[in-house]
Amino acid sequence: MTQLNEHNQRNMKSILLIAFITLVGTSAQAQWYPVTSGTTENLHDIFFVDSLTGYCGGGGNAIGELDSNDSGVILRTTNGGEGWETIFSADSLAVWNICIVKEKLYAFAHKGWSWYLVSTVLSASPLKWSVRPIPYSPWEPKVYNDAIYFRDYNLKKLEDDTLSTIVHDIVGLFDINKHGLLFVSRETPEGIRIYFSEDHGMTVDTLSPYPSIVSPHQRTFAQARLLPDVFLIYSTYPIGMLSSFDRGKSWTYHYVGYDNPFIIDKDNIFAVRRVVGGQFLIKTNYKESYIDTLYDLDFVPSKIYFYNDTLGFVIGEEGNILRTTNGGGTVGINEAEELKKNIKVFPNPVKGLLRIDGVVKRRRKASETFQKGPNGSRGFGYSCRSVCTTG
Secondary structure, eight states: OOOHHHHHHHHHHHHHHHHHHHHHHHGGGGGEEBBBSOOOEEEEEEEEEEOOOEEEOOSTTSSSSSOOOOOEEEEEEESTTTTTEEEEEEEEEEEEEEEEETTTTEEEEEETEEEEEEEEEEEESSSEEEEESSOOOOEEEEEEETTEEEESSSEEEEEEEEEEEESSSSEEEEEEETTEEEEEEETTTTTEEEEEEEETTSOOOEEEOOOSSSOOOOOOEEEOOOOOOOOEEEEEEEEEEEEETTTSSSEEEEEEOEEEEEEEEEEEEEEEETTTEEEEEEEEETTTTTTEEEEEESEEEEEEEEEESSEEEEEGGGGGGEEEETTTOOOOOOOOOTTTOOOESSSSSSSSSEEEEEEEEEGEEEEEEEEEEEETTSGGEEEEEEEEOOO
């Protein structure tokens, strides 16, 4: 028994050492941490042109309705999202989407049922803004090959201020990139119709229909994603993921009950999990064989966005912005053969109570809880409240 206790103590000392190292780190070492946006307007869209320069738009509530005190805003960062400044503001105008094409910023905004195009040349000093009404509804705009594609019942393209129609059928969801054009259109007796065009709309292949469990009319939080030889459709009526790994010849449906999905790759997503009394940022795969809880959200998010594999953001109500610079996943520490640990920290960043869970040698599980002390979020302000091991 004494020998076993000494073994446990050695393992616990190792975990405590890692816990101490983790706690000493500042917010720059956290997986997700808040940054100051400089606005209290609800934020709807975010887009980065490189790792330093990005833009964010907002105004109005979750569907763009404005109160008398609301105003539309466009924010800019030049330091990778650590700090933001307001470069455009207009009363009674909700900025919904932002696109950058050829050094020109295009922002789609609406007031009531009317849409407006807000634009400026980014190289101008000072910036000169144009705000004009537009006769279309630009839902889900995407930039490809110096043109803006969007849904307006059918699929349209805006290039050099010239508007054209790419797909004349009603389009519910789409994605366009160097791999081609993927879109969902009308429903047939066999199911919804899904289409793929390798030449971006010149010729279109009709893929195998999917049984009518998924509606073709998808908007809020739904998305299509075109990856090399992988077609993904995240639906919200009902909530789930359609996937095809044979270029649309066959489809598989997995129930995934989350909001605001951001598709990372062919297997995994970041998303928001809502529970009674709160909501969490999570990472999971479509089969839910794992669910990593990453952050306890204290605001309603509107979008999860990653510029690359490491730099990512969550934006939402009242100007809230979360940032990550290391991919946003759970904290993992894998050391050599002697200890073989896998450490997870929750919540991250810490808001008051910190739990560290680990698996140590011989699969013994250890859990430690730290209470926040008077020195705030820096590690020296925490004290160990409880330690538990199970074998």
